[in-house]
Amino acid sequence: xxxxxxxxxxxxxxxxxxxxxxxxxxxxxxxxxxxxxxxxxxxxxxxxxxxxxxxxxxxxxxxxxxxxxxxxxxxxxxxxxxxxxxxxxxxxxxxxxxxxxxxxxxxxxxxxxxxxxxxxxxxxxxxxxxxxxxxxxxxxxxxxxxxxxxxxxxxxxxxxxxxxxxxxxxxxxxxxxxxxxxxxxx
Numbered sequence: 001x002x003x004x005x006x007x008x009x010x011x012x013x014x015x016x017x018x019x020x021x022x023x024x025x026x027x028x029x030x031x032x033x034x035x036x037x038x039x040x041x042x043x044x045x046x047x048x049x050x051x052x053x054x055x056x057x058x059x060x061x062x063x064x065x066x067x068x069x070x071x072x073x074x075x076x077x078x079x080x081x082x083x084x085x086x087x088x089x090x091x092x093x094x095x096x097x098x099x100x101x102x103x104x105x106x107x108x109x110x111x112x113x114x115x116x117x118x119x120x121x122x123x124x125x126x127x128x129x130x131x132x133x134x135x136x137x138x139x140x141x142x143x144x145x146x147x148x149x150x151x152x153x154x155x156x157x158x159x160x161x162x163x164x165x166x167x168x169x170x171x172x173x174x175x176x177x178x179x180x181x182x183x184x185x186x
Contacts, residue, residue, distance in 0.1 A: 017177045036074060037175050043071040079176040089172055099166040 020033035032038055046067050053060040093100040 016179055018180060034175060034177070036077065036079070036178060039074045040071070043067050043074065047071070077178060077182050079178045079182070081176045085173060085176050092167075092172055096167055099168070100172075 018031050021030045023029075024031055047064065050060050050064050050067070093104075
């Protein structure tokens, strides 16, 4: 009972909005700075990943139902000034479609988080001699690989100097926060 009372103490102590990164009452779990866009992103990614499972899978059906239910709840809770904010963001996106086209979903909505663009390497947990890297290139192949990486970086910088740096998702205005009443419904 104590942790839950601390949560409501934090929520009720805030004037109109929750403060980001304050304790929630759950050990090691602070409040998220922008929970609504993060939840929308996570739920949409979850639904996309569930499409990889067979349609008759009970696990897929139950996870989809639960995720769609939670997604509907989060989508219904729109902060004050959301429509005006969305209009401003759409104008920014329409002004530079090349920079923001990868953040648009199939349904025309905008992704709430940046896309991860790295390759994931699964580690098997074993360290071998092949994993050891010496200082600098040891072979001609490694030297060629390093020079290719450097050349790619140089080309990227030169392109940015010629065409200007494209805006990123971080350049967009942040979604307005939810009020305390939208978090805690009594």
